[in-house]
Amino acid sequence: MANKSAQNATLNWVKTQLRPFSIHEIPGQVPERTLRRWLSEWVAQGVLQRTGAKRSTRYQYRQDNLPPFLQQVPQQYRSSLLKQLRDLWTHTSTALEGNTLTLGDTHFILEEGLTISGKPLQEHQEVVGHARAIELVYQGLAGPLTEQRIFDLHRAVQTEVVTDIYKPNGAWKNEVNGTYVVTPDNQQVFIEYAAPSDVPPLMKELIAAINTAGEMSLDQAAHCYARIHAGFVHIHPFWDGNGRLARLLANIPLLKSGLPPLVIPLEERRAYIQLLAEYEIGVGQLNRRTGVWPNEAALADFSAFCVQQYSLTMALLEKYSGQEGG
Secondary structure (H helix, E strand, C coil): CHHHHHHHHHHHHHHCCCCCECHHHCCCCCCHHHHHHHHHHHHHCCCEEEECCHHHCEEEECHHHCCHHHHHCCHHHHHHHHHHHHHHHHHHHHHHCCCCCCHHHHHHHHHHCCCCCCCCHHHHHHHHHHHHHHHHHHHCCCCCCCHHHHHHHHHHHCCCCCCCCCCCCCCCCCCCCEEEEECCCCCEEEEECCCHHHHHHHHHHHHHHHHCCCCCCHHHHHHHHHHHHHHHHHHCCCCCCHHHHHHHHCCHHHHHCCCCCCCCCHHHHHHHHHHHHHHHHHHCCCCCCCCCCCCHHHHHHHHHHHHHHCHHHHHHHHHHHCCCCC
């Protein structure tokens, strides 16, 4: 566990280095032989580029793995912005699902590779897994989204080892699922998600929508996020991890448009859940005949909510974009 934590901390460090570095610049107490093995693995995986030989060997995070919005930020501030967005995106998304680690805890775990005393191991794994999923999203921006890429993201966020064949990681669900909600008028309603047999055609439609989204303005981006997010969670294609996956996948069209990710702060959790529930109740269960979005007009309230939430990460981007370059 300690060695894995050190490897994750090292990987997080190298991913935020936007200039070439030598093995001797890597912080920590990891033996050089182990570092060289890790670096070779990451080069083979396409995460890093290696140049030079022997003492002149340098490594650099592949530029084609970087999100386009960084182009408007001076070079020396890009690493800080990437870290802040990683921490904020990871903290908010895991906290919405019940993770009790704070933003500060999240930053410490991802930067230092150490644990927080008294906090469950699973919560630490959720944070590391989500940060890994963000990197997978960045790495996939150059190409189209595929079913396999979604499965890879699901395996990243689902860090818990499950041996139940009815709870597959990296595969669509094979059992029906749903949830109870309480409406504003105090009525209990059961929301039934798409049947397992309808998941493949529905997800094919959703993947096509992500891949054909194209360039968009700020307001269009927030509406696109709401549409993809609501469509995905209404399908609910996995046995678990659907919320975190929705908040990852819905950001892909935004990132491809050169915009930062949209995040939902924990303080808005109740409104967020209620708006999604109202949408799902109003639309009814999805199937291959209804398609993913049988009533686009019903998305209006959730879309307006998402427009409001975009200010958090946009403010971060504007802060760093306004800095003077060196």
